[in-house]
Structures are given as C-alpha cells and as structure tokens.
Amino acid sequence: MNKHFTKFSFFFALVFLLNGCKEDDGGGSRYTKLVWQDEFDTDGSIDPTKWALDIGTGVELFGQPGWGNNEQQYYSNRPENIIIKDGNLEITAIKESFNGSAYTSAKIHTKGIFQTTFGRFEARIKLPFGQGIWPAFWLLGDDSDGSLVWPAIGEIDIMEYRGQQPTVVHGTIHGPGYSGANGVTDSYALSNSRFDSDFYVFAVEWGPDFIDYYVNDVLYNRITPKDANGIWVFNDNEFYIILNVAVGGWFAGFPNNSTPFPQTMYIDYVRVYSEAN
Amino acid sequence: MKTVYLNLMKRFIPLSLVLFVAISACERSVDGLSEPTFTENPNVYIDGFSSGLEYYPFQGSKLNAFSVDNQNTYGNSPTSMRFDVPNVGDPTGAYAGAIFRDDNGGRNLSNYNALTFYIKASTASTINEIGFGLDNEDNKYRVGVTGGLRVATYWQKVIIPIPDASKLTQERGMFWYSAGPVDGNGFSFWIDEMKYENLGTIGQPRPYIENGTDNISSAFEGQAYTVSNVGVTFNVADIGDISVNASAAYFKFSSTDPAVAAINADGSVSIVGGGTATITAELKGVAATGSVAITSIALAPIPTRDAANVISIFSDAYQNSPVDYFNGYWAPWQTTEGQDDIDINGNKVIKYSKLNFVGIEFQGEKTVDASTMTHFHVDIYVENTLKSSDFIQVKLQDLGVDNIFGGNNDKDGTVRLSVTSTPRLTNGSWISADLALTRFTGLSTRSNLAQIVFITDGTIKNILVDNMYFYKE
Numbered sequence: 001m002n003k004h005f006t007k008f009s010f011f012f013a014l015v016f017l018l019n020g021c022k023e024d025d026g027g028g029s030r031y032t033k034l035v036w037q038d039e040f041d042t043d044g045s046i047d048p049t050k051w052a053l054d055i056g057t058g059v060e061l062f063g064q065p066g067w068g069n070n071e072q073q074y075y076s077n078r079p080e081n082i083i084i085k086d087g088n089l090e091i092t093a094i095k096e097s098f099n100g101s102a103y104t105s106a107k108i109h110t111k112g113i114f115q116t117t118f119g120r121f122e123a124r125i126k127l128p129f130g131q132g133i134w135p136a137f138w139l140l141g142d143d144s145d146g147s148l149v150w151p152a153i154g155e156i157d158i159m160e161y162r163g164q165q166p167t168v169v170h171g172t173i174h175g176p177g178y179s180g181a182n183g184v185t186d187s188y189a190l191s192n193s194r195f196d197s198d199f200y201v202f203a204v205e206w207g208p209d210f211i212d213y214y215v216n217d218v219l220y221n222r223i224t225p226k227d228a229n230g231i232w233v234f235n236d237n238e239f240y241i242i243l244n245v246a247v248g249g250w251f252a253g254f255p256n257n258s259t260p261f262p263q264t265m266y267i268d269y270v271r272v273y274s275e276a277n
Numbered sequence: 278m279k280t281v282y283l284n285l286m287k288r289f290i291p292l293s294l295v296l297f298v299a300i301s302a303c304e305r306s307v308d309g310l311s312e313p314t315f316t317e318n319p320n321v322y323i324d325g326f327s328s329g330l331e332y333y334p335f336q337g338s339k340l341n342a343f344s345v346d347n348q349n350t351y352g353n354s355p356t357s358m359r360f361d362v363p364n365v366g367d368p369t370g371a372y373a374g375a376i377f378r379d380d381n382g383g384r385n386l387s388n389y390n391a392l393t394f395y396i397k398a399s400t401a402s403t404i405n406e407i408g409f410g411l412d413n414e415d416n417k418y419r420v421g422v423t424g425g426l427r428v429a430t431y432w433q434k435v436i437i438p439i440p441d442a443s444k445l446t447q448e449r450g451m452f453w454y455s456a457g458p459v460d461g462n463g464f465s466f467w468i469d470e471m472k473y474e475n476l477g478t479i480g481q482p483r484p485y486i487e488n489g490t491d492n493i494s495s496a497f498e499g500q501a502y503t504v505s506n507v508g509v510t511f512n513v514a515d516i517g518d519i520s521v522n523a524s525a526a527y528f529k530f531s532s533t534d535p536a537v538a539a540i541n542a543d544g545s546v547s548i549v550g551g552g553t554a555t556i557t558a559e560l561k562g563v564a565a566t567g568s569v570a571i572t573s574i575a576l577a578p579i580p581t582r583d584a585a586n587v588i589s590i591f592s593d594a595y596q597n598s599p600v601d602y603f604n605g606y607w608a609p610w611q612t613t614e615g616q617d618d619i620d621i622n623g624n625k626v627i628k629y630s631k632l633n634f635v636g637i638e639f640q641g642e643k644t645v646d647a648s649t650m651t652h653f654h655v656d657i658y659v660e661n662t663l664k665s666s667d668f669i670q671v672k673l674q675d676l677g678v679d680n681i682f683g684g685n686n687d688k689d690g691t692v693r694l695s696v697t698s699t700p701r702l703t704n705g706s707w708i709s710a711d712l713a714l715t716r717f718t719g720l721s722t723r724s725n726l727a728q729i730v731f732i733t734d735g736t737i738k739n740i741l742v743d744n745m746y747f748y749k750e
Binding site: 129165166167190192193194196197258260 | 476477478480481483512514515518
C-alpha cells in the first residue's frame with residue numbers, strides 16, 4: 001500500500017513540475033494564428049497605431065459623469081495614469097482632485113483601429129487592489145456609426161474584477177435582454193493565490209454560437225445562445241478591445257479610507273488570434 | 278472516530294515524507310558544503326506541542342495560565358491549548374503571558390509567510406498582544422498584531438503575516454501572547470492547529486515607519502535614534518486588512534546623509550555629525566510610508582575655566598555641588614517636564630519640555646556661597662523657533678543670612694534673555710550665557726544661593742540646559 005502510494009506521488013510530482021515549467025503557448029486548438037498584438041516592449045507612451053484614449057468623465061456621451069456606471073474617475077492621457085514601463089503597460093488610478101473629479105485613471109481602446117469577429121483575445125495582466133477599484137479587459141461591438149446602441153452592439157467582458165476581492169474575476173456578456181445586472185456571467189476564484197500578486201492570462205475564445213472563458217489554461221465557462229435571454233449578437237458584428245481601471249461605480253462599489261492609492265494594473269501583452277486557415 | 282483518525286495518519290505520513298525528499302533534493306548544493314540548516318517543521322501545536330517547544334511564562338504572569346484541553350477543540354482535534362486570563366486582583370498573577378520557544382536551536386521559517394491558528398474565547402474579548410519572534414534573548418524579529426486580537430466565542434482562523442520570512446532562518450520564538458483582564462474580568466481562550474503556512478491569499482504588503490507619517494525629531498550626536506511605530510499592513514483575501522507591528526530588524530533603512538545619521542549593520546540609526554538627515558525604510562523592496570527628519574544636536578561646549586575658580590551646579594567638567602532637584606514640579610501652575618535624565622555617553626544634559634517655569638533647588642547645607650564669584654554661566658539650546666516677544670528669565674534666589682526661605686532677608690535677581698538681549702537667544706544651537714552677577718538686580722546677597730529658576734511663561738517650550746556654574750574672573 002505504502003509502496004504504491006509513493007510511486008503515485010512521485011508520478012504526480014513529476015507531472016506537476018512539467019506543467020509548472022511549460023510555457024503558455026497562448027492559443028487553444030482552434031485559434032492559433034496571431035493577427036494582432038501589443039507586447040508593450042517599448043517604454044514610453046502607447047502606440048497610436050494600435051490604441052486610442054478615452055478622455056474625461058463621459059459626461060458628453062452619457063449626459064452625466066461616470067461613463068454610465070457612476071464611475072468616479074477622470075480618464076487622462078498623462079504619463080502618471082498611463083505609461084509603458086519595464087515591458088508592461090501600466091494604467092494607474094490616482095486619488096487627486098482633477099478637473100472636478102476626485103480620482104484619475106486611464107482607458108484605451110482599439111475602436112476604428114482594430115476590430116474583428118471571432119478569435120482568441122488574451123491579455124497577461126497583474127491586477128490592482130482595493131475597495132472600489134474596478135479594472136477591466138473587455139470587448140465592445142461596433143455601433144455602425146451610431147445606428148446601433150448598447151446593448152444591441154454586444155459586450156464581451158473578458159475580465160472584470162473588484163479590488164476588494166483579489167481572488168475572484170468575472171466574465172460576462174451583455175446583449176439585448178441580458179444587459180447590466182442581467183448579463184450572462186460566471187466567475188473564477190483562486191483558492192490559494194491572488195490576482196494582484198502575480199500575472200494571469202485572461203482570455204476568451206469566441207466563435208460562432210459560443211464564447212469560452214479562460215484564466216491561464218483553465219476553461220471556466222462557456223456561454224452559448226441558449227444561455228442568453230435575448231438575441232445573440234455575437235455572430236456577425238466586429239468587436240474592439242478596451243482596457244481600463246475605473247474607480248468606484250455600481251460594479252465594485254466605492255473606495256473608502258482603506259483603499260490604498262495609487263493602484264496600478266500591469267498589462268504584459270494583449271494578443272488576438274484567429275483561426276488558422 | 279479514533280480508527281478513522283489513525284488511518285488518516287497512516288496516509289498522511291508517506292506523503293509528507295515524499296514531499297520532504299523532493300524539496301531536499303532540490304536544495305542540496307552540488308559541492309556538498311551547504312550551511313547547516315534548521316528544521317522547517319511548521320507545526321507549533323497541532324495535537325500537542327511540536328518537537329523542541331517549551332513554554333516560558335512572562336514575569337508577573339499567572340504561572341498556570343496554560344493547560345492542555347481535550348474538551349474545547351477545533352474540528353476533530355483531540356486536544357487544544359487553553360489559556361486562563363485572571364480577574365483583576367487574582368493573587369496568582371495580574372495577567373497571562375508567555376513565549377513558546379523552540380529549544381532545539383530554532384527553525385527555518387523562511388518558506389512560510391504566516392503564523393496561523395484557530396481561536397475562540399469564553400467571552401468576546403481582546404487579547405492585548407499576540408504574535409511571534411520573542412525568544413527572551415535578543416527578541417530580534419518580534420511581531421505582534423497591532424491593536425491586539427479580538428476574539429469571539431466561536432472558532433475563528435487567525436492569520437498573522439510574517440513581514441519578511443527570509444530573515445527567519447533560525448527563529449526560536451514560535452509564538453507569544455500577553456492578555457490581561459478586560460474591564461476587570463478575566464476570561465479563557467483556546468487555540469488549536471497552530472502552525473506556519475505559506476498562504477497565497479496574503480498580499481499587498483504596505484510597510485510603514487513612524488506610523489506612516491513624516492516626522493521631525495532631534496537627537497544628540499553620539500546617540501542612537503530609535504525609529505518607532507514600525508509595522509506592515511497586509512491584505513488577506515476574504516478576511517481584509519491586518520496590521521502587525523514589527524521589529525525594525527525586518528526593515529532596510531536609508532539615510533539622506535550618512536555623515537549626520539548613519540545606518541548601522543543591525544539596522545539601527547546613530548547620530549554621528551551635525552546637520553539634518555531624513556531616514557526612510559523599505560521592506561522586501563517595498564518603500565515604507567513615513568519618515569523621520571532628524572536634526573543632530575551637538576553637545577554643549579566643554580567648559581575650560583579652572584576648577585579652582587568655579588562652583589558648579591550641573592556640569593560634567595567639574596565636581597558638582599549637591600542639588601535637591603533639577604525640577605521641583607511646583608504645583609499647581611507648573612507645566613514643565615524633564616530633568617537631568619539625558620546621558621549621552623557620560624555627558625549629562627537637562628531637557629525641559631512644556632516649559633513655563635522650572636526651579637532647581639539646593640537648600641540647607643547645600644546652599645551655595647557665591648559671594649566671591651563674579652558670573653553665572655549656563656549653556657542653553659532652544660529647540661523652538663523664536664519670536665521677538667519670546668524670553669527666558671534666569672532667576673537666582675538667595676536665602677539671606679538665616680539660610681531659610683522667608684525671614685525678610687531673601688534676595689533675588691533676574692536676567693531676561695531674548696532675541697535682542699546679550700547674549701542673544703537663537704534656536705538650533707547652543708548659547709553660552711556668561712551673566713555677570715551684577716546684572717541680577719536685587720541680588721544684594723549671594724552667600725546662601727538656593728535656587729536657579731527658568732521662566733518663559735510658555736513663550737519658549739523646549740530647551741536643553743547644560744553647564745550651570747558660578748565662576749570668578
């Protein structure tokens with residue numbers, strides 16, 4: 001009995017070691033052709049051929065500040081809030097009075113620069129921390145020059161996170177009939193580690209009638225049209241990538257005296273793969 | 278139940294052996310010259326004391342506060358540790374407190390990041406101090422939960438993070454506690470499954486010194502400066518923030534000017550030269566909040582007058598005349614604190630703080646006959662910044678021929694020092710006042726001098742005083 005058990009343990013340890021050393025190969029079996037990437041390897045400001053910045057509080061778009069979510073930050077393009085350093089993109093939320101807001105941060109997107117339908121979207125990220133900190137890596141559908149409005153355009157939240165719950169991330173889709181608090185969602189929890197202590201690869205593999213959610217190599221949810229209480233808007237529209245760190249808002253609640261500032265989200269890379277012909 | 282437990286033990290033992298072999302194999306050095314290492318045994322109390330552990334009560338604590346309990350245990354554990362905190366007035370001790378020390382030479386805890394255990398109490402209460410790193414010897418790597426530990430009447434898991442486990446390669450202080458009665462009432466608490474763990478749920482170390490504030494302080498040249506209120510706040514997922522106070526030895530300190538404030542090898546700070554230096558710190562590469570800007574204070578000039586021409590009241594350069602006190606704490610109006618209690622490598626200095634007035638007295642046989650003297654000398658260091666209205670009055674009191682207070686023959690005289698007097702008061706450096714006794718108007722006798730009084734009426738609150746003596750030219 002003991003002998004068998006020992007053998008088994010060694011075998012188990014060996015497998016574990018091999019897994020631990022294996023490089024993440026980045027793609028699933030289906031989406032293996034790298035079609036877009038930013039490795040953030042050049043220190044300085046973001047590459048304008050890949051990204052655009054959203055500036056301000058969203059008051060022009062939403063009629064009131066908060067980007068439709070009661071977020072408290074002003075998005076700026078200053079290096080304090082967004083910079084490429086040491087091989088990572090750093091988006092930093094700061095507590096400071098700025099243009100009428102109590103916090104600043106940054107938000108970038110690829111709208112009109114890079115948009116596509118289907119594929120694997122992944123980013124390697126180390127998340128920030130603290131009550132009311134709300135970072136996200138997400139996709140929005142094209143609005144056809146304004147003729148489509150949210151939620152009809154579709155939204156794929158690859159990763160959302162509440163800074164006060166450093167072991168849990170959430171993956172959600174929003175569409176007509178299943179938006180806001182009624183989005184189709186699942187979460188992934190770490191048992192003995194934290195998303196703000198190390199980098200993790202957050203990904204979706206999105207194809208016809210399915211969206212698969214991954215943290216590192218773990219597939220933790222598959223969403224299909226039967227999960228959505230409404231029209232599936234993810235089979236033809238083009239989507240673009242968004243990265244941001246919000247402060248406050250309905251999702252994560254609001255920062256308090258225990259929230260340490262500044263808080264930085266570190267993004268090692270963003271990669272998009274399509275199906276290999 | 279018992280059978281199941283034994284079976285579990287059988288399964289558990291081979292697995293731990295395998296893991297141990299695997300870890301050892303990785304760490305063995307190729308040349309065979311590896312340093313002696315201490316056991317990594319993480320267990321403090323699981324179902325009994327772990328190997329090598331001994332209980333040492335603190336002085337004055339209830340000696341039989343600790344016992345092994347087989348009734349109140351966590352989960353299926355056969356026994357727990359029970360601690361009895363006495364009521365106020367209990368003749369067996371005023372509190373319960375002890376260290377748990379590894380007497381087999383210590384343990385290597387560098388692969389763990391927290392001490393964890395389950396705790397419950399007979400009534401919801403607070404354990405004043407609880408932590409690890411006390412060995413009753415140098416207590417080098419002390420850690421305690423800031424503000425004490427609140428306990429409930431049900432089992433709760435407690436996690437006490439290690440500020441920097443890489444320091445703990447031979448730690449003997451596995452656990453310590455100190456608990457007194459709350460509102461006069463004692464209580465009992467139980468601890469079970471105490472061990473060191475490496476928890477991935479601990480993150481966001483936020484170290485601090487000086488309570489996280491940017492403080493200003495002063496210290497004498499040659500003196501050590503103790504950076505105080507040092508600790509770390511961690512976040513534990515699903516629990517929240519936990520703060521521990523910690524020894525400065527966990528931290529790496531930096532000085533903006535090592536010629537003023539030098540960082541010693543053991544992390545302590547020594548004031549070595551004139552000027553101001555700011556001390557900051559880091560813990561495992563994370564900058565600590567808080568700092569302290571220390572202005573060094575030189576010692577007062579050493580008197581050079583011939584002792585034959587001097588009657589000294591307070592100086593390390595002369596044999597001093599006996600004194601009743603350097604602060605009479607005269608009720609009810611005096612606010613002044615401090616006396617002759619600063620000793621810098623044998624050089625005594627008086628520091629008066631919250632000064633409004635203070636008297637130095639030498640009565641009876643101690644009165645001083647300064648009738649042949651011509652001057653009174655005092656060195657004064659004003660710490661405050663000075664306004665034009667600020668002053669220090671130096672008053673000398675003589676008791677007259679009857680050598681007692683009263684009797685209609687007491688005489689006194691006062692010299693007022695200010696930013697326009699001679700000498701002129703300045704702050705941040707020593708002023709040597711050589712005051713001709715003729716300036717003390719009214720002091721017509723001086724054969725039974727009994728008091729030196731400093732009066733500021735609160736205009737100047739913090740001064741240092743040295744080298745008070747009478748002399749003749």
